[in-house]
Amino acid sequence: MRTTDHAEENTSAAAHPGRRPGSARGAHRRAHVLRGIALTSGLALALTACGGAAGGDDDGGVAEGEDVSLSVTTFNEFGYEELFTEYEELNENVTIEHNKIDTAENARDSLRNSLGAGQGASDIEPLEVDWLAEFKQYPDRFEDLSDPEVEGRWLDWKYEDALLEDGSLIGYGTDSGPQAVCYRADLFEEAGLPTDRDEVADFLGDTWEDYFAAGREFVAESDSAWYSGSDNVWQGMINQVEVPFQDAEGEVIADTNPEVKDLYDQLLEASVQDELSAGLTQWSGDWSDAFQREETFATMMCPGWMLGIIEGNAAEVEGWDIANTFPGGGANWGGSYLTVPSQGDNVEAAKELAAWLTAPEQQLKAFEVVNAFPSTAEALESEELLSATNEFFNDAPTGEILAERAEAVETQPLKGTEYLTINVAIQDAINRVDVDGSDDPESSWQKFVNDMEALR
Amino acid sequence: MTAPSRAEAAATGSRSGGPAGRTGTGRRKPRISFRHRASAWDRRYSPYLYISPFFLLFAVVGLFPLIYTIWVAAHDWDLIMGQGEFVGTDNFAHVLGQRAFWISLRNTLSIFILSSAPQVVAAILIAYLLDYNLRARTFWRMGVLVPYVVTPVAVALIFSNLFGDRFGLVNSMLETVGIDAVGWHSGVLPSHLAIATMVNFRWTGYNALIFLAAMQAVPRDLYEAAAIDGAGKVRQFISVTIPNLRPTIIFVIITSTIGGLQIFDEPRMFDQYGRGGADGQWQTMTLYLYELGWTRSDFGLASAVAVLLFLLIVAIGLVNFVITRRISSSEVKR
Structure with a gap:
């Protein structure tokens, strides 16, 4: 814009030599100064905004009872809306901000961008199985989520896919896609x-x-x-x-x-x-x-x-x-993982939330809402899943059918x-x-x- | 702090009449008081100070990114891992060897021409209508600006629905008239037309207002004189209005060149993937840049495309500049 403004001034002045009265030119210059002021104040605002965001808790630890705001990115339908409300009720100090992206590709692009910029990622970011390996190239950008408490929670292949060479875990499995x-x-x-x-x-x-x-x-x-x-x-x-x-x-x-x-x-x-x-x-x-x-x-x-x-x-x-x-x-087609990018301000609280969201009980609830098929051994065997039917699909026993389809999966590409x-x-x-x-x-x-x- | 004390020293020196002060030619120098010096500095440097905010800002947000982009283009550069090896011009060679690059260049120029040319013509005509003494003049004038206020993404969403291949409104209308449905998302030219329509929708009103402002600066006596000479409305428009609009036309062409060559939102939102079509039918240079930089996370290649795009805009800008000069000099001769 700035250069074009000059172009305007130049061309006009050249085309009408001497026609522009001095006052008009002065007004033009004033407009420039004003714009300069507007720009600088805008910049100052942006800078203070950044300062505010960076001024959070840097060590990632959150004292008990301290208010924490966690952001979670999802794409397509994870079925987490009700779970967020439930978690907020269970943990009164936590508020969850949901950042819903339309397609997996766009979620991937935005995560790449945030990792490159070193800021802007949600506290919990999803990885789809198709681009899991891609992000496993940057282990130092994600928190290691390995935790004896959650070991053995997932199907072996689901868990092993997210393991890095050094034994750390990049993400917790959400759904699978038989x-x-x-x-x-x-x-x-x-x-x-x-x-x-x-x-x-x-x-x-x-x-x-x-x-x-x-x-x-x-x-x-x-x-x-x-x-x-x-x-x-x-x-x-x-x-x-x-x-x-x-x-x-x-x-x-x-x-x-x-x-x-x-x-x-x-x-x-x-x-x-x-x-x-x-x-x-x-x-x-x-x-x-x-x-x-x-x-x-x-x-x-x-x-x-x-x-x-x-x-x-x-x-x-x-x-x-x-x-x-x-x-x-x-x-299998699709299925995702929840990761905790290291750049977040509240990584510990985010880890807790990610572990909770991917626990068998919550996976079953997500299945109930959007049919996101569980990837934890316990959920797969649960009566709740096997007896699930879907009204829209002519009351089909979707739980049982998909569980059998999951058993039929022989290769994990x-x-x-x-x-x-x-x-x-x-x-x-x-x-x-x-x-x-x-x-x-x-x-x-x-x-x-x-x-x-x-x-x- | 040093300046005043030196000035003081100079002042006392001249008062006490030291040997240096007496000797012929060097005499005038120490006599200059601090006030004089300050005012000389003021005259010499403060204009630079006054204009410096622009240049400082330009250096920070304009020049630095530009040079940094060239620097990145000369390296292997991953979006996440950052700077890699220096590779010189390899990135440029790679990009120029890609079919996708040349297709994106074709698409960019084609969409640019399809959008800019009709836009300028339509904007002048709309401005001419608005220049009349219409009833509810301000309403109409603000009305043409409304499309510009709508965010481009919303415009793109609406239009990509209108231009749906199967169930879009445009195709349904064509079919009721008996014309075959057009593959807006599969053909090269149809997709360019659809995107150019979005661009025109957004920018025509804005440009019309610029033309309107210029038209109102045209002295009315020229029209009266033309009317006395027996010129009709059309003749007046061609022989009085258009020549007086020339500089503005050039300004609008330059700005729409820059905007048109950097077009991004509309093609990105044209389908659900935003990559510019399965065969790159509407992948513009900025979309190609985005794909290289963000999807493939190769900032080196993306920066090379950015530099090439910059050169393209400069080249077309220079052509515009030459035309500008020719027109202005011909006016002086006249």
């Missing part, structure tokens, strides 16, 4: 297919080939598509590959891994040639709207947390149900430091073909190969 298949029973019925959830499970089969074959049968009889978009199915497929994108040394193998390419080809053939896809990218406005439309899609890869999202988008729509099966065996970046790149490749139609599978794959070259 996937089932959600489907629209009403659309199945219109297409003359079975609607009962056990029969549907048989109909969908055990492999991806079975699932796509069932889809071909469905689209032949229906105006709707089989699934919302290839990127949704991709998340199911890629989470079954043991070593997908980076090998144990961290070397990028995504574009040379035949397993990845085979899945890519299989998926796009089903989406484009067999027209099984509705061509909607996940989380887009069109995708959310499509839940309410006549011509929509019939199935969806369904980790526990997705149930809440479907229910939100498809409110008032009847017919959603969930089948106890998953193509290609079990697979090796997710390297670049997992998210690579997965985003390959989803872009898939969307270029399925959604945009700007590429065919081969040319789009070539662009993906170039992206991988740029990454090396």
